[in-house]
Amino acid sequence: MPLPTVEHCCCCVDLITAGKIMGWLGVLNGILSFIGSFNHIGNLLAAAASIALSACWLYGIEKSQPSYLLLNVVLTTIGIVILYIADVIILLVAVYIATLSEKPKELNDFPLAFIVFVVILMTILATYCWVITNSVYAAVKERSKELPNVYHGVSRGVCQDASKIPA
Template sequence: MKFPTVPHCCCCVDLRIGGLIIGWLNIISACICLIGGIVKGQGGYAAVFVIPLIIYTCWLYGIYKNKAGFLLISVITTGIGLILSVFGIIFLMVVLASPRPEIKTGDLVPFIIAYCIITALHTYFWVVMYSIYKRIKEDAQNCNTQPV
């Protein structure tokens, strides 16, 4: 199966720079959530954010050192998150379609619209991440196949 790729991030930013921005923003948000959980005394909640911290540290290392293997875990986990988001949208639409008096459709519709917009952005950034992974992997293969 062939996945789509893009030549640039956000139409004009180099893929490498876009990947670094994605990585650093994810690390910063994971640190904020980790520190926030510790400050609030919710250690179990905070511990969950160690995982993305490790994953996106590997992402940045992979970009800085041009090592596709370190990028792959981020591409896979982000793809899994994307699939879960799509299932979440489908679930919300099924709930919205069910005739239950306790469900207020006026409350769910804006939430579903926002969720769809966020999932569309999530999809685009996954395509950017996959494009970076593919480019670094191809560059490494081209370096290995060139005669010395």
């Protein structure tokens, strides 16, 4: 079964443009996280990894190299699976709390319903972002097939004229 894809992001934005926007937002997020995490080495490394992944994402889109996008697609897929598992746990806890006969006074039904609503809404948005990520990858992969075999002096498959390869 193929992964779900869309033709446009948000009904009107080209997928390549949407991918570049996602990449630059990832770089910006990584830079802001990097600036705010000088006290914690783990956060610093995560911010650096975020910047590197976003830079690879942008490079892959710009140069039509789908292999540079693949790690981001795989990590996004793993993240969405973890999100679904966490959602099930959160919803089970919410149902358990809702069925308690004697609830603590600070827990009433409105905050619990609001938490469930936010969890469902964030899951829907994250799933849509995952579909966009897969769609951008598919678009770049398709675009890379349309390019000639030699791209900026670097062989992309079988070279048609070996005498023209720079030494």
